[in-house]
Amino acid sequence: xxxxxxxGAIGALLLITGCSKQPNLTNAANVNSGAxxxxxxxxxxxxxxxxxxxxxxxxxxxxxxxNNITNNQKFAKKVSSIVVYFDFDKYNIKKSQWPKVEELxxxxxxxxxxxxIRIEGNCDEWGTEEYxxxxxxxxxxxxxxxxxxxxxxPKKLTLISYGKLNPVCTAHAKWCWRKNRRDxxxxxx
Numbered sequence: 001x002x003x004x005x006x007x008g009a010i011g012a013l014l015l016i017t018g019c020s021k022q023p024n025l026t027n028a029a030n031v032n033s034g035a036x037x038x039x040x041x042x043x044x045x046x047x048x049x050x051x052x053x054x055x056x057x058x059x060x061x062x063x064x065x066x067n068n069i070t071n072n073q074k075f076a077k078k079v080s081s082i083v084v085y086f087d088f089d090k091y092n093i094k095k096s097q098w099p100k101v102e103e104l105x106x107x108x109x110x111x112x113x114x115x116x117i118r119i120e121g122n123c124d125e126w127g128t129e130e131y132x133x134x135x136x137x138x139x140x141x142x143x144x145x146x147x148x149x150x151x152x153x154p155k156k157l158t159l160i161s162y163g164k165l166n167p168v169c170t171a172h173a174k175w176c177w178r179k180n181r182r183d184x185x186x187x188x189x
Contacts, residue, residue: 072189075111075115076187078107079104079107079117080184082104083100083184084097084100084104084143084183085178085179086181086182086183088124088181089126089127089135091135091139092142093143102150104147105146105147105150105151108147109150109152115156115188115189116157116158117156117157117158117185117188118159118188119140119143119159119160119183119184120136120160120161120166120183120185121135121136121137121138121140121141121159121160121161121163122139122162122163122164122166122168122180123135123162123164124164124177124178124180124181125164125167125172125180129163133161133163135161137159137161139183140159140160140161141159143183144157168180
């Protein structure tokens with residue numbers, strides 16, 4: 001019987017202390033402004049806002065991630081803006097296209113981060129799919145070898161040939177076919 005009475009008293013005590021009012025924290029805003037406040041009393045609860053500590057979240061890593069994304073986008077845009085064109089049925093780099101290859105090498109060497117550049121060989125609509133696939137691969141390999149000779153890490157370069165399947169121009173004219181005989185460059189993070 002005494003055990004029931006003791007457990008009942010403990011339960012009643014817990015019930016009473018658990019039902020107290022929530023403290024009034026309206027004066028906590030004054031801590032940030034530097035004002036000292038006196039303890040706030042409401043009901044049976046006392047809150048001392050003078051010793052309240054507010055921790056600020058460090059947002060530096062988030063800013064760094066945003067800067068990295070922005071830098072990667074700028075790098076990708078620079079890389080993709082360069083297009084190397086080839087003559088009909090040729091895969092050697094024309095003299096007029098060498099400045100573009102040199103500019104690409106300069107851009108790639110300036111970025112020391114881990115990335116891959118996909119060199120994409122393309123052809124005009126003349127010839128079979130198999131022939132154009134092989135020619136596109138030779139064009140991509142020609143630029144890859146030139147970039148390696150200019151100091152670009154070969155591990156950062158990969159090749160693909162689209163043959164005649166990826167035209168930028170579909171008109172059946174010489175001026176259009178010239179635009180499709182090209183290498184494009186895509187940044188792969």
